Amino acid sequence: MIRSAVTISLVSQARGGPFVYWDDLAGSMQRAKELGFDAVELFLPGPEFVDRKYLRSLLDELDLSVAAVGTGAGMVIHKLSLTAFESPLRDQARQFIREMIDFGGEFGAPAIIGSMQGRHTDQVPRPTALGYLTEALHELGAYAGRHAVPLIYEPLNRYETNLCVTMESGVDLLETGQVENVKLLADLFHMNIEETSIAHGLLAAGEHLGHVHFVDSNRRAAGMGHMSFEPIAAALRQLGYSGYTSAEAFAFPDSDTAARQTITRFRELFR
Numbered sequence: 704m705i706r707s708a709v710t711i712s713l714v715s716q717a718r719g720g721p722f723v724y725w726d727d728l729a730g731s732m733q734r735a736k737e738l739g740f741d742a743v744e745l746f747l748p749g750p751e752f753v754d755r756k757y758l759r760s761l762l763d764e765l766d767l768s769v770a771a772v773g774t775g776a777g778m779v780i781h782k783l784s785l786t787a788f789e790s791p792l793r794d795q796a797r798q799f800i801r802e803m804i805d806f807g808g809e810f811g812a813p814a815i816i817g818s819m820q821g822r823h824t825d826q827v828p829r830p831t832a833l834g835y836l837t838e839a840l841h842e843l844g845a846y847a848g849r850h851a852v853p854l855i856y857e858p859l860n861r862y863e864t865n866l867c868v869t870m871e872s873g874v875d876l877l878e879t880g881q882v883e884n885v886k887l888l889a890d891l892f893h894m895n896i897e898e899t900s901i902a903h904g905l906l907a908a909g910e911h912l913g914h915v916h917f918v919d920s921n922r923r924a925a926g927m928g929h930m931s932f933e934p935i936a937a938a939l940r941q942l943g944y945s946g947y948t949s950a951e952a953f954a955f956p957d958s959d960t961a962a963r964q965t966i967t968r969f970r971e972l973f974r
């Protein structure tokens with residue numbers, strides 16, 4: 704069964720980004736539960752920012768799960784990237800991600816590599832960048848396996864990376880590199896920009912699909928843009944997808960409205 708999740712950001716430097724809830728962890732989790740979400744996806748400044756016992760007690764009390772944890776703060780705050788020209792920055796990027804894998808792993812949640820993949824540049828040509836990325840996914844995928852969770856890799860749109868922008872290129876990266884325990888994240892906002900057909904993109908991801916960012920064409924909550932969700936839901940059903948569809952959307956017009964709109968659309972499509 705497909706499960707619902709909603710994003711919570713505690714990263715002040717990411718203000719204005721596509722996260723539904725902000726700043727107040729306990730209050731946001733309370734709202735997520737009241738609205739009927741199964742889980743929360745957490746975007747945190749780092750692995751030590753939230754006390755683990757405190758988070759565990761909130762999850763138990765509210766009967767919520769952690770769907771995934773983001774690693775983008777490594778880029779947003781520390782300017783780290785797995786494909787940086789400077790090797791210490793690449794090493795620190797891996798270390799930051801390992802620590803986020805350990806944090807998420809404690810809650811049975813995978814870590815997501817999105818912006819931390821970086822991009823190819825004049826200094827780091829495409830084959831070199833793809834080599835760095837593949838090597839990192841190898842190591843970090845195996846590392847995540849210690850917690851019995853996968854690692855999640857997210858192709859992004861062309862304005863955010865120039866490495867993998869479609870599901871097909873993500874599959875190619877994983878299969879060519881023989882990368883194990885790494886799943887793909889299908890973000891419907893990025894796919895709306897890059898894929899010929901979003902449904903076909905999902906089917907191309909196939910067994911590699913591990914997580915979905917559930918959002919409309921304009922990055923508002925599902926139902927607030929011009930995305931055709933029926934073929935998307937049909938493709939997920941065809942795949943037998945049983946992971947999360949997680950609302951990574953702007954808090955527009957406000958957090959509660961975006962969350963309520965998301966769960967309403969989710970129920971229409973998947974319940």
Ligand SMILES: [Mn+2]
Pocket residue numbers: 817857890916951
């Ligand atoms: Mn995303």
